[in-house]
Amino acid sequence: MTAAPHPTAEEPVPLLLPPLSFVVPDGFHHLPVDASADELPASTAAFVRNLYPAGEAELWNSAAPYYEQVAALLSTAGLLYSGLGIFGMGDEGVAHCSFSVAVCASQHADTEAAAQGMLAILSGDPLNDARWLDLPCGPAVSCVSMRELSVDAEQTTASEEQARIITGQIQIYLPFPTGPYMAVFTLSTASMQCWGEFCDMLTAVLQTVSFTDPEEPDDG
Numbered sequence: 001m002t003a004a005p006h007p008t009a010e011e012p013v014p015l016l017l018p019p020l021s022f023v024v025p026d027g028f029h030h031l032p033v034d035a036s037a038d039e040l041p042a043s044t045a046a047f048v049r050n051l052y053p054a055g056e057a058e059l060w061n062s063a064a065p066y067y068e069q070v071a072a073l074l075s076t077a078g079l080l081y082s083g084l085g086i087f088g089m090g091d092e093g094v095a096h097c098s099f100s101v102a103v104c105a106s107q108h109a110d111t112e113a114a115a116q117g118m119l120a121i122l123s124g125d126p127l128n129d130a131r132w133l134d135l136p137c138g139p140a141v142s143c144v145s146m147r148e149l150s151v152d153a154e155q156t157t158a159s160e161e162q163a164r165i166i167t168g169q170i171q172i173y174l175p176f177p178t179g180p181y182m183a184v185f186t187l188s189t190a191s192m193q194c195w196g197e198f199c200d201m202l203t204a205v206l207q208t209v210s211f212t213d214p215e216e217p218d219d220g
Helices: 040-053 055-075 110-125 194-207
Strands: 028-031 079-088 094-105 127-133 139-148 164-175 181-189
Touching: 028 040, 028 055, 040 055, 040 181, 055 079, 079 194, 110 127, 110 139, 110 164, 164 194, 181 194
Parallel strands: none
Antiparallel strands: 028 079, 079 094, 094 181, 127 139, 139 164, 164 181
16 A cells, blocks of 8 residues: 655655555556655665566666666656556566656645536647546546657658557546645556556545545444
8 A cells, every 4th residue: 555655854855745555566666755864865775676677687787777866856756656667568568657656736625626627627628538437535637648750761761650658647636635736547558458457546546535644443
């Protein structure tokens, strides 16, 4: 279970967020965006070894500084969780996706009004497929978008057709019922052959979202 971190006096994030927890499926490698500055080097080194279990010290040592910088940058951008999902597909190779959870400030006093406002904003872009969601934890809005990316023409010869990659992204905007904050769950992938499975995976994650502290005793 992943819970929103509570910053200490030594960390740069000034706000103490209300509780937010969710369960991430197996297969994701957690980039340590929630690690303190002292913990980050060791946490990133462990992340790299898990990401490349068949690698060697040379690969691990060269990749760790890059991911350490990425984790430090993402932690200042409001991300509570960032993970890379890698899933074996037998002879077809692997499917991969990125998954993140961010929190931003909001001025809402009512979760339904906040979700309605997000739906209106997102629906204004014709490239978005924005829809209302009723989740166990409250109202939310989903937004699906597809993008076509072209490989740099300099990487192809004149006789070759320019390669194109289709990427998909689904975002869930979920207002906190316990404070003026909005959680944003984002899943992105270029493994479009597994798009349906990834959407189902995110749906399963959303069923586990809770705005109560998992460490607090149940009054009931």
